[in-house]
Amino acid sequence: MTERLVVIGGDAAGMSAASQARRRRNSDDLIIDVFEMTQRVSYSACGEPYYISGDVPNIEQLIARTPAQFGQQDITVHLGNTVTEIDTDSRTITVLNGRDSRVVAFDQLVYATGARPVRPPIEGLDLAGVFHLKTLDDAEAIKSAAAGAKSAVVVGGGYIGLEMAEAFHVRGITTTLVTSGAVVMNRSIDEDLGAIVTAGMRERGIDVRPGHRVNCLADQQGHVRGIQLDGGVLGADIVVLALGTRPVSELAAEAGIRIGPTGAVAVDNRQRTSVEGIWSAGDCAEALHRITGRPANVHLGTVANKQGRVAGINIGGDDATFPGILGTAITKVLDIEIARTGLSQSEAESAGIEAVTATTESTTMAGYWPESTEMTLKVTAERRTGRMLGAQIVGGRSAGKRIDTLATGIWNEMDGLAFSMMDLSYAPPFSGTWDPVLIAARRAYERAM
Amino acid sequence: MTERLVVIGGDAAGMSAASQARRRRNSDDLIIDVFEMTQRVSYSACGEPYYISGDVPNIEQLIARTPAQFGQQDITVHLGNTVTEIDTDSRTITVLNGRDSRVVAFDQLVYATGARPVRPPIEGLDLAGVFHLKTLDDAEAIKSAAAGAKSAVVVGGGYIGLEMAEAFHVRGITTTLVTSGAVVMNRSIDEDLGAIVTAGMRERGIDVRPGHRVNCLADQQGHVRGIQLDGGVLGADIVVLALGTRPVSELAAEAGIRIGPTGAVAVDNRQRTSVEGIWSAGDCAEALHRITGRPANVHLGTVANKQGRVAGINIGGDDATFPGILGTAITKVLDIEIARTGLSQSEAESAGIEAVTATTESTTMAGYWPESTEMTLKVTAERRTGRMLGAQIVGGRSAGKRIDTLATGIWNEMDGLAFSMMDLSYAPPFSGTWDPVLIAARRAYERAM
Numbered sequence: 001m002t003e004r005l006v007v008i009g010g011d012a013a014g015m016s017a018a019s020q021a022r023r024r025r026n027s028d029d030l031i032i033d034v035f036e037m038t039q040r041v042s043y044s045a046c047g048e049p050y051y052i053s054g055d056v057p058n059i060e061q062l063i064a065r066t067p068a069q070f071g072q073q074d075i076t077v078h079l080g081n082t083v084t085e086i087d088t089d090s091r092t093i094t095v096l097n098g099r100d101s102r103v104v105a106f107d108q109l110v111y112a113t114g115a116r117p118v119r120p121p122i123e124g125l126d127l128a129g130v131f132h133l134k135t136l137d138d139a140e141a142i143k144s145a146a147a148g149a150k151s152a153v154v155v156g157g158g159y160i161g162l163e164m165a166e167a168f169h170v171r172g173i174t175t176t177l178v179t180s181g182a183v184v185m186n187r188s189i190d191e192d193l194g195a196i197v198t199a200g201m202r203e204r205g206i207d208v209r210p211g212h213r214v215n216c217l218a219d220q221q222g223h224v225r226g227i228q229l230d231g232g233v234l235g236a237d238i239v240v241l242a243l244g245t246r247p248v249s250e251l252a253a254e255a256g257i258r259i260g261p262t263g264a265v266a267v268d269n270r271q272r273t274s275v276e277g278i279w280s281a282g283d284c285a286e287a288l289h290r291i292t293g294r295p296a297n298v299h300l301g302t303v304a305n306k307q308g309r310v311a312g313i314n315i316g317g318d319d320a321t322f323p324g325i326l327g328t329a330i331t332k333v334l335d336i337e338i339a340r341t342g343l344s345q346s347e348a349e350s351a352g353i354e355a356v357t358a359t360t361e362s363t364t365m366a367g368y369w370p371e372s373t374e375m376t377l378k379v380t381a382e383r384r385t386g387r388m389l390g391a392q393i394v395g396g397r398s399a400g401k402r403i404d405t406l407a408t409g410i411w412n413e414m415d416g417l418a419f420s421m422m423d424l425s426y427a428p429p430f431s432g433t434w435d436p437v438l439i440a441a442r443r444a445y446e447r448a449m
Numbered sequence: 450m451t452e453r454l455v456v457i458g459g460d461a462a463g464m465s466a467a468s469q470a471r472r473r474r475n476s477d478d479l480i481i482d483v484f485e486m487t488q489r490v491s492y493s494a495c496g497e498p499y500y501i502s503g504d505v506p507n508i509e510q511l512i513a514r515t516p517a518q519f520g521q522q523d524i525t526v527h528l529g530n531t532v533t534e535i536d537t538d539s540r541t542i543t544v545l546n547g548r549d550s551r552v553v554a555f556d557q558l559v560y561a562t563g564a565r566p567v568r569p570p571i572e573g574l575d576l577a578g579v580f581h582l583k584t585l586d587d588a589e590a591i592k593s594a595a596a597g598a599k600s601a602v603v604v605g606g607g608y609i610g611l612e613m614a615e616a617f618h619v620r621g622i623t624t625t626l627v628t629s630g631a632v633v634m635n636r637s638i639d640e641d642l643g644a645i646v647t648a649g650m651r652e653r654g655i656d657v658r659p660g661h662r663v664n665c666l667a668d669q670q671g672h673v674r675g676i677q678l679d680g681g682v683l684g685a686d687i688v689v690l691a692l693g694t695r696p697v698s699e700l701a702a703e704a705g706i707r708i709g710p711t712g713a714v715a716v717d718n719r720q721r722t723s724v725e726g727i728w729s730a731g732d733c734a735e736a737l738h739r740i741t742g743r744p745a746n747v748h749l750g751t752v753a754n755k756q757g758r759v760a761g762i763n764i765g766g767d768d769a770t771f772p773g774i775l776g777t778a779i780t781k782v783l784d785i786e787i788a789r790t791g792l793s794q795s796e797a798e799s800a801g802i803e804a805v806t807a808t809t810e811s812t813t814m815a816g817y818w819p820e821s822t823e824m825t826l827k828v829t830a831e832r833r834t835g836r837m838l839g840a841q842i843v844g845g846r847s848a849g850k851r852i853d854t855l856a857t858g859i860w861n862e863m864d865g866l867a868f869s870m871m872d873l874s875y876a877p878p879f880s881g882t883w884d885p886v887l888i889a890a891r892r893a894y895e896r897a898m
Contacts, residue, residue, distance in 0.1 A: 301882045
């Protein structure tokens with residue numbers, strides 16, 4: 001009997017699931033319909049700041065695959081279709097397309113609705129010139145507005161905030177980043193590293209205003225003219241709010257699908273939800289954190305792709321498991337690279353793990369190599385065992401991707417001493433003889449023991 | 450009773466051993482004498498090509514620590530002192546300094562004589578303008594000769610050969626690299642990857658002549674004027690022979706210290722030789738290959754530093770073990786990065802392991818990122834288990850250091866599927882959503898199973 005797979009949400013998780021299912025089951029066996037509320041599927045949200053900056057000239061470059069390409073694979077993509085209800089008893093969804101509503105039956109369903117930007121409870125969010133960045137439409141609107149802007153304010157000191165500040169700055173727009181934290185990136189890396197990034201941004205000409213909450217947006221005839229801080233109005237032609245994202249889980253919750261403690265959809269390691277035949281993957285779903293052993297909810301394309309793949313393989317009849325996350329992430333602001341994985345000391349302690357952290361100042365390449373720059377590494381290890389729990393890196397070019405080596409060691413539950421003796425690569429244009437990750441791991445071990 | 454530690458050879462392994470021993474035992478307990486036949490200790494041989502190229506302007510930049518700095522640590526460095534004999538019965542060494550010979554007693558001895566360049570049995574090696582590169586003196590002599598040279602030939606397609614070809618090329622010298630292999634780097638990476646490097650070098654203006662053995666060096670009044678190939682004379686003002694290096698183990702062999710199957714000094718995992726109280730570390734010593742389980746002998750600063758450290762910690766009374774190697778290495782020629790770790794398929798099969806290899810073509814960063822370049826990854830895995838055995842990378846900037854992530858996975862005996870699901874970092878300026886190492890590992894796994 002032919003089954004129907006309905007996928008809600010056509011970005012990384014949903015389309016990965018659809019593709020993997022299709023590879024294993026042909027259209028006589030499985031009909032696949034994807035319902036996407038925007039006009040595009042399968043795009044790189046992470047690339048949007050670089051489209052706005054001009055590094056990526058054409059928005060089409062951010063689109064991995066088009067609906068037509070999915071169509072050739074017998075995956076039907078319904079654009080501009082918003083799913084308004086999931087009925088788990090009748091196994092149907094209700095879909096809204098403009099004013100038309102219809103009911104579609106499913107046998108299997110992948111819930112991949114993603115995340116949405118946090119909208120703070122302040123006045124003026126609907127003024128012209130005020131943006132969130134999520135979809136390609138958002139990116140196009142911001143780029144268009146930026147073309148005529150002389151000054152920009154980015155509110156939020158996280159990944160998107162930094163990337164948007166960079167984008168405006170490289171376009172020659174006077175840019176201010178406002179954050180409520182004491183430094184930028186304070187939810188991802190420790191404050192001492194955040195301070196290095198904050199200072200580096202200022203040196204490079206991006207004004208950073210930490211410790212500020214935005215009260216409201218200043219208005220001039222329906223167009224934003226700045227943001228209201230405690231100290232007065234900070235003028236801007238364009239304002240981007242980058243205050244984080246939240247999982248879109250309401251539709252699932254209303255359908256009786258279990259929501260986990262993070263507010264995202266609870267899933268097992270095969271991406272099954274609490275309802276038979278309903279799967280979830282991506283930003284809207286939880287993921288097991290390998291170190292805390294608890295569910296987490298991160299909004300990263302890496303996790304969405306992997307979870308979607310796992311769901312699709314299982315729907316396809318093969319067997320796949322998602323092994324969990326470490327919360328590995330990387331970004332850059334201009335030439336400053338920032339990366340992290342695993343737990344910081346305070347995160348470890350919140351999870352009930354006694355931990356220590358060692359900071360190592362080093363250089364990205366041999367100290368005498370002309371392109372070498374400063375790099376700071378922090379490694380957190382479990383007290384008494386020396387097991388590595390997490391790492392953070394801030395530095396110049398080539399600093400950040402070293403996080404993958406640390407993540408691989410942490411993934412394998414290595415202690416810092418064992419890690420420090422690994423056979424890693426060295427040549428002067430690439431590192432010191434002891435790659436700094438080795439030294440950083442050893443120092444954390446020594447402190448832990 | 451005060452003991453005397455004698456260290457033969459004052460570069461990475463010897464000085465690491467001396468420093469670590471000294472940290473644990475003061476000079477009332479342990480006298481440390483280092484005998485070094487050249488005029489310098491503790492320098493970066495790996496940095497020499499970049500001193501010759503001009504990337505590193507001053508030779509002092511390549512010196513990590515001076516004899517005076519070691520002196521402050523109560524480590525006495527005897528420069529220009531060649532050890533001519535080790536007597537394991539009387540526990541003395543004979544040291545030659547100019548024409549003066551003396552006998553020095555020891556309680557502990559670290560044999561860290563390093564490696565020497567292979568001198569091929571061809572005529573003309575002593576002509577002016579013909580060089581090997583090993584010591585800082587060699588580097589100074591080559592740089593001095595290069596200042597007046599218009600054309601250079603580098604013989605040898607390995608690490609030093611490529612680095613020297615780059616050095617001459619960036620100095621504006623017409624440069625030809627001659628190798629007996631079908632492509633460059635054929636002892637480190639597979640021929641298909643070596644072909645990419647060979648083509649890349651040619652595109653960038655370095656002439657590469659593969660498949661050539663050098664018969665002799667052409668002479669003009671005592672100065673080299675080129676090399677004699679089968680097809681005639683290839684003219685050059687300067688010739689560097691980079692035909693590999695061999696461990697300096699004769700002195701140890703003559704003393705009855707056991708030499709292993711590789712021709713280097715046999716050691717256990719604490720760096721002990723077959724003679725009580727005599728230790729060995731670095732290029733002259735063997736190292737356990739973690740995958741083959743057999744002794745290997747690699748000439749790399751990474752291994753020398755680690756082994757010297759282990760010897761010194763043990764001499765110092767603490768306990769350290771050297772966990773073995775994977776043969777991880779990296780270099781670059783201009784903007785082409787080359788890295789490898791573990792076993793290739795043929796190396797695996799020589800070691801009796803049935804293996805498969807998958808090749809993955811990818812890009813260093815997101816495909817749409819303007820600085821992204823091509824990158825080719827090969828991963829070798831054990832047939833039927835999918836356990837990763839080795840990896841090779843050739844690509845543009847940021848390609849090479851990815852080998853460390855693969856090396857860490859291989860070190861931990863991960864199979865390619867488990868590796869492929871790890872939580873590695875992603876942002877468009879750094880990689881695709883699935884870092885190419887993940888994809889390459891999965892493909893090797895799929896081929897293996």
